[in-house]
Every structure is written in structure tokens, then in C-alpha cells.
Amino acid sequence: VLLVASAHANVILTSVERKIDLDSQFARIYETYKVQNKGSTTVKSVTVCHIVHEKTSIGHVVAKVAAKRELEIAPSLESKDLPSDVVCHDVRLEKPLSPSASTIFNLFAVFTEAQTPYPATIEQNQLPLMIYLNNVYITSPYEVLSQKTEVTLPSSRVKSYTENSPSTRFDKTIKYGPYENVKPFTSKQMRLHYESTKQFKKVTSLVKEIEVSHWGNVYVEEKYELENYGPKHKGAFSRLQYVKMGSMIQNSFRDMVARLPPKARSIYYVDRIGNISTSNVRPSASYTFLDFSTRYPLMGGWKVDFKLGYSVPLEAVVSRSPSGRRHLSFEIGSPLLDVFVEDVEVRIVLPEGAYNINTLLPLPMAESRDVKFSYLDISGRPVVVLKRRLMVPEQEMTRLEVSYDFNSLSMMREPLLLIFSIFAMLVAFAVYNRLDLRISRGTAWIERQQEEQLAALADRIQSKAEESLKHTESLLKATASCNTAEAASKVKLSGEKEAKSLEAQIQSLLEEITVADQRRTFAKQVREGVANALEAAVRVQRTLQERADLARKNTPRLEMEKRFAASRSNTEEAIRVARETIEDAVGSL
DSSP, X not given: OHHHHHHTTTEEEEEEEEEEEOSSSSEEEEEEEEEEEOSSSOEEEEEEEEEOOTTOEEEEEEEEETTOOEEEEEEOGXXXXXXXXXXXXXXXXXXXXXXXXXXEEEEEEEEESOEEESSSEEOTTSOOEEEEEEESSOOOSSEEEEEEEEEEOSOSOEEEEOOOSSEEEETTEEEEEEEEEEOTTOOOEEEEEEEOOOOOEEEEEEEEEEEEETTTEEXXXXXXXXXXXXXXEOSOOOHHHHHHHTTSOXXXXXXXXXXXXXXXXXXXXEOSSOBOOOEEEEEOSSOEEEEEEEEEEEETTOEEEEEEEEEEEHHHHEEEOTTSOEEEEXXXXXXXXXXXXXXXXXXXXXXXXXXXXXXXXXXXXXXXXXXXXXXXXXXXXXXXXEEESOBOHHHHTOEEEEEEEOOGGGGGHHHHHHHHHHHHHHHHHHHHHHOOOOOOOOHHHHHHHHHHHHHHHHHHHHHHHHHHHHHHHHHHHHHHTOOSHHHHHHHHHHHHHHHHHHHHHHHHHHHHHHHHOSXXXXXXXXXXXXXXXXXXXXXXXXXXXHHHHHHHTTOOHHHHHHHHHHHHHHHHHHHHHHHHHHHHHHHTO
């Protein structure tokens, strides 16, 4: 410490005014430094230091001159030579400070988890008490000629506080100083113990995905893990007692407010169970406010996870330069009010085909690249992944900018792919319907199938041939009783009609047999038998015609019977031969 102080002996702080605001879950410190160079060389930067205890982190620190121009500030390399609870930053002055010259700048810092619950656990009906620790004096490597501190508490109910004359307390305000000629790194612990009814909200993890679609929308989905890091709840939780206390402030919270972009739409708020209906949207000119409640009250130490999503028009956040380059500008942090985020991951999903991607970050963040595959993607969508350890409300409204090149024709990838897929499916369906996917059989199986088919045809033609022969026999019997020309003609006409029908059917079956019989032997035998059967039918028709002619000539009956007997004998022989020929042919199968 002495070595660090001796290295800064050329600079003195003529006056430092410090205000510590504890009227929230954060510790916000406002400091005004009046610096004088009493050395012989110019001074380019000034080192400022703060006390940081245990889980406390500096979430945000910024230095400005009187005209509110920001000064460059960075962690000091000399912090490694100091105690572990001292953190220093180097503020680069707007202009180098010449010997004997003075300057003034303001410093603003936000500390997270600087207020520690004490006791650490409380019951449901108890109000939380917090402890805040700091240094009564300004922690500085320089001599301070005059300094004073003002602390604003969240409540006037103060259990105890460090007294260091001169110090005063009025209502929620405690003042220390002024103290004169304070040596570098002079230390005396400031310990404040007080009631605090503020809500201690902490997002332990936030994954924010911003998906850009050049079809007209930018989709945003945020996954939260929220915790109440106030005094942990002890004992059982009573819903009845919670309702009875009503509007009384407790160690819990349920209501949240999200500040969304002014053109946010299609807003949804869900958790693992599903949609949570306890929400309300309040549009305004500058923002769209979403008031919502968690599914259950968050007592001290309790956690909940949920998703918050919405979309904004593409033209509201993506612009196009004259060169054709696209520029996405979006708020980088959480839209939830009065919370801080321990771990934040921002994923910017650009459209497929985006290239030459550059980022402009308002805060130091770890950057990497990834690829996301979604519907109808071929090469995937490029993803810019940004990670940061801590983010406080003062940083959450800062905007990042991602610039990239994108060919508008790339937008046609998905429609063309969809059209091609449907066309290919239809072509495949058409080809499938025309393919013979039956398993091929051996030669023996094919021959057996042909034989079975031929046997079936043989049975059918035998049946039809038998039907024709029986018809011929019936006509032959009817001829014997025809004694007049009219009776013979009538029988002849009815027989011709039936014979022609049977002949057509038999001829059709003969054609099928000719096609099925590869060896032609069976078809030849069947044709012979059918020819005999048809010949018998023709003989009967001739006999009927002769009988009709004889009847017209008044031929004696005895003469008619004599001629008919000879014709009948020949016809019966033709029928017998035809039947035997067909039976032999079918039997050979």
C-alpha cells in the first residue's frame, strides 16, 4: 500500500464529495473529485479506488467531466499490489494535467449484492434487515485535503451505524465529515445495519435470442432464471398469512415490469407448465410495457424460470445502407426493470446466406460464432454469440450493432426448396406407381403358374363345350318330333341363336388358351374337339332344314323317318368323338 501511495505522491485530492445511495437493491455511489497536480511533470490519469466485500461486484463505473463528456476508464494494473477488497480504476483525463493545475470530474459506480442480509434467514412475518460495509474515508492512493460522505438508506429504521466524529444522522440520511488532510488508504470500517423493504431481484441466467427474418419480422425470445436473493425464507410458507398481509411489504415479490420496444407485438409469457395469464400490455410512444406476475410469490432464496418472447417489424431494427449492407441495432440487456443479470448470453441469429458479419459492442463481451439449423435450412443460419458476466440496469438499454451483407435472392431458398421438395415427392410417387416391385420367381414356378392358368382355362372350355354338345343333343331330340315345316323352322331358329352364343364364348376361350399354351399341343387338341362339336351342331341344323323341306313337299312320314335315322346316327357319332377329344385333351394336363 505504501509503495502504491508513494507512486502517486505528485497528485492530491483537494476535495472529494461522496454520496452513497442504498435506497434500492444496489449500492450506487456518486463521487466528485477535485484533483491538483503538485508535481513537476504532467499527469494523464487519476486512480480511483473502492472497497468491494465478498460477493459484491462493480457492475458499472463511468467517469465524466463537468460538461458530461465521458472519460476513458479502465481497471488499474496496481490493484494487484493492494488488499483483496480494494479495486482501483484509472481515469484518463480529458487533457493532461500540467504542474500546479487542477481539474474536476465526476464518478458514478453501481455495486451489486453490496447489501448483505443480517440475519441471513427470517420467517414470513419478519421484515428483512441488511448490513452495508464500506470505508468511512475515501479509499484513495492520494492524500485528501477535504472529504465528506452522505449515505441515503432505504428506511429510517436503523439498528446501528458507525459513528466517526463529525457524523450526523437525520431520518434516512447519515453524513460523515468533513474530514481534513486524510492520508492515502486511511481506513475505518463503516458498518450500517438497517431495515430494508426493497425487492432483491437477481437474474442468475439470461439467454436472449434475436432471430432476424427478412420476410418482415425480428423474433426475440428471452429465457430467465430469476431469484430473490434477500434473506432466505425460514419455516413453512402460509398462503393465508401472505393474503392477510396484503399490501404490507414483505420479503417477497411477484410483480415484474418489462420495457419492450415500442412496436413489440405477438408478446407471450410462459413457463414450464404453459402460458401465464397474469400479464398486461401497456403501449406508449417510447416503449411497450409488459406488467406480469410470476406463477407464485418469490420468497427469500426462492427461484423461478420462465420465457418472454415477442416480435418487432424488421424495418424498426434493421436498416440498409446505400451500399446494400444491413445494420441490426438492438438493446443488448434484459428489459426487466430494477434487476441485474449475473450471466447473460445474447444469440443473434442472422438469415441463411448472411456473410461478412461485423459487430459493434457497447460493452466488453466475449464473442464467438455458431450455426443454427431451422426449417428448410441447407447450410444453416450464422449465429453471433455474445457473453458477459454481469449487467446492471444502467447498461441494459445500451444497443449493439451487427452489420452484414445479404443477397435478397437468398430469401428464395426456402420457397424454392419447398416447391422442389413437393415436386420431387410427386415424381417419386408417380415412379413408384409404375414400378413392378414384386419379387421375381424361378422358371419352374412360372411354368407351374402357366400350367395352373391353362388348367383353369381347360375346365372352362370343357364346360362350355359340354354345354354346346348337350344343346346339340337336345336339338337332335326336338328334331324327331318336328312333323311340319313350321315346327322345324321354329326349332331351327331358336337353336341357331343359342348355338351362336355358345360358339362366341368358346372362340374367346380358344384365343386365351392359344396365348397361354406356349407349346401349342393342348390348344391344337382342344381345337379339334371344338371343331367336332361345332360340326355336330351344324349337322343338326342341316337335319332340321331337310326336315322342313321334306315337310313342305308333303313327303311321307316313313320316308322322313328313314332319312332322319341316318342323319341322327352321324350326328351322335360326331358328338361322341368331340366329347372324347376334349376329355382326352383336358386329361393330358
